[in-house]
Amino acid sequence: MRPQDFGGAATAWHLVFAAWLVAAAATLGALFFGEVMRVPTCPLCWYQRIFMFPLALILPLGLFPFDRKVVRYALPLAAIGGLIAVYHVLIVAGVIPEALQPCTQGVPCKEQVIVWFGFVTIPLLAALAFAVIVALLSVAHFRSPK
């Protein structure tokens, strides 16, 4: 093993790798819902995709060779995506009212096609994924050698 494989760098690498795993799983999961199960994608879901999909590409670019600066580029995406997901979860929960809209071909964000165990919805999964990515990347930032 090379010297940087030990200690801080190794840990930071694995943390970013774990964040990528979450981002890649979330990306493929979103594609599965949309393209395979044909669950309609509401506007807020699109914004969350905009912040999740690039993570699946940017993070591996920072893994080979390991570049701790990847956190700097990826963390804002994950943080903003997370905020949108939390906002969406609150709309679904009815905490924030969605403005009345005329019926269109599109899907209202409040309507949830998929509900597992009575409370797991797609925006909740997205919020969890973003939160885990933010946590992993933050720790990676402090663990990596300056």
Added chain:
Amino acid sequence: MKRQVLFFAAAAVLLLVFAGGAVLYRGQQNQQAAQLAERNREHLLRVHSPFYGRADAPVTIVEFLDPACETCRAFYPAVKQMMAANPERIRLVLRYAPFHQGSDRVVAMLEAARRQGRFWPALEALLAAQADWVVHHQAQPERAWRHLEGLGLDLARLRAEMAAPEIARVIAQDLDDARALKVTKTPEFFVNGRPLPSFGYEQLKKLVEEALVASQR
């Protein structure tokens, strides 16, 4: 190098899970769709529906059609060609699925034209001129009228008969059957009661060919 192996192994596992899940899910959906069509056979064919070809043809294609739907227009010549290639062996039954706004009024025009024995010419004229009377995915029946001229139709009579309650009933029944068969997009095809495994011209052709072969036995 170990890290590269770890990364590519993880990527491969994720992609395999995705692909495997997709194949499983699609298979399950197709099976369910076939069962649904089987259970709802009575929703598939109604005596009121217009059809093209011999009534006793061995292969029946049921098409749920919206005259304002672009893909329906694109498929129409292909289906006609398929029928011409197998004369007297294929029957096309049309069911209405006027999902576009305003399209139900155009369907009523077609039904009124049918009372004058000019259904197919009217349908073909409207499909050919679709770009003119469908504006931003909304059917505009008043723009469709001029395309019915010159087809030998009594347009005054057609206008009067469009509002017939029987025609409204036919449209309501077709929409109801579409709902029962979970037809949400047009065109949707059923070949001798079997739905397409996935949407596409090749899939339709394959299903029709299979039905033709099966009918020869």
